[in-house]
Amino acid sequence: EAGVTQFPSHSVIEKGQTVTLRCDPISGHDNLYWYRRVMGKEIKFLLHFVKESKQDESGMPNNRFLAERTGGTYSTLKVQPAELEDSGVYFCASSQDLGQANTEAFFGQGTRLTVV
């Protein structure tokens, strides 16, 4: 069974440019999460999809970030325009059952974004 897949693994862009990160969750997982780790600090929650709907987007830093999950399958996270402080590792995770803490969230390898 394929795990959570993220593309690209690395991205280097200039300040002001646009970048789109993609996450393919495990097939059949309705729940999809985005997290971010900035500069070796703690990993912080960004948002949570249930199928195609945003369940919780309380962690999104500002309106330069746009997340979508068309058709409830893969998700994209667009940063437009990118700023230096957006650099970090963006993780995606998926899980099967909503509201069940005993359901494991599976994480992807992350996308390392560097804004120069």
Add this chain to the structure above:
Amino acid sequence: AQSVTQLDSQVPVFEEAPVELRCNYSSSVSVYLFWYVQYPNQGLQLLLKYLSGSTLVKGINGFEAEFNKSQTSFHLRKPSVHISDTAEYFCAVTPGASGGYNKLIFGAGTRLAVHP
């Protein structure tokens, strides 16, 4: 608000020595507790979790953790480490009971370096 503190950013240890990685959390509600590991160039992998019941939790790769409610701690231990345990370890919490939701709050991580 919930928060997680990992008291050591780096822990060097010799192979076959015991190790303890410390984690304290703050929360006004009951929580579920997790330890994740990130090996180089890989995603986050669940090591173990505490939901309820016995306060001593055993996980994969010989790791265990003990939930201490009075000290709000969830320290991770291994009696004898291997070179392959070199990785970054993350402690995380999520609201328990009425929460039961996979939105994780992470600590800043502890880099375990096992030396021969």
